[in-house]
Amino acid sequence: MSVQPATTQAATAPPGPTRSLADQAFEQLQDRLIFLDIAPGEPVNEGELSRELGVGRTPLREALKRLESDHLVMTYARRGTFATPVDITALSEISQVRQVLEPLAAGLAAQMRGGRRRDAVEALIQELESTPPTPADRDHALRWDRRIHREIYTAAGNSHLQATLERYNNLATRIWCVAADRLPVIHQHIEVHVTLLRAIVDGDAEAAAQTMRTHVQEFETHIRQVL
Structure with missing residues (x-):
């Protein structure tokens, strides 16, 4: 790729x-x-x-x-x-962890309205709206997803949570890269981040957590459809 x-x-x-x-x-x-x-x-x-x-x-x-x-x-x-090999069989276990911790991170970030990272989160929203990933640009979309998740982990303000989620996100992204050429909806998967990031800067912890939970669940669903 x-x-x-x-x-x-x-x-x-x-x-x-x-x-x-x-x-x-x-x-x-x-x-x-x-x-x-x-x-x-x-x-x-x-x-x-x-x-x-x-x-x-x-x-x-x-x-x-x-x-x-x-x-x-x-x-x-x-x-x-x-x-290391990409262990596709670990998808379920990785997703189980992410479905619990990713919404937690999003909710914590929203409680602080982005905290010290608020300006960076707002800049991401503007950048994503002005230059959204396209269906043909899969690599760019994958990097967008990783970048946005990492910003949310930092905005959550919990270094232990951040380190754990970065590790699991890295493993999930490798699986995504293996399947990327067969996934037709990568850019749509990224577009939901605008809603997620807006919930964070608006301080809506419940909406941020639910949007993230759905986002992570859809990731696993899309991967399973092509593996």
């Missing part, structure tokens, strides 16, 4: 502390693994990645350890490190 550089989020993210080399390597590799630019089962060549990313072996290995804890790579003694 064609994968576009993940530049949209970086371009709009607020200034923050300087990231370490390990953080930079982690974020770049995480993106490639989630969107299958590094194919499931493909070996991860540390030497090539070190040169390509411009980081030394030590920060690269730190990044790989974090990716292994997120179930995106697996290291085998005397064999090396490999991208």
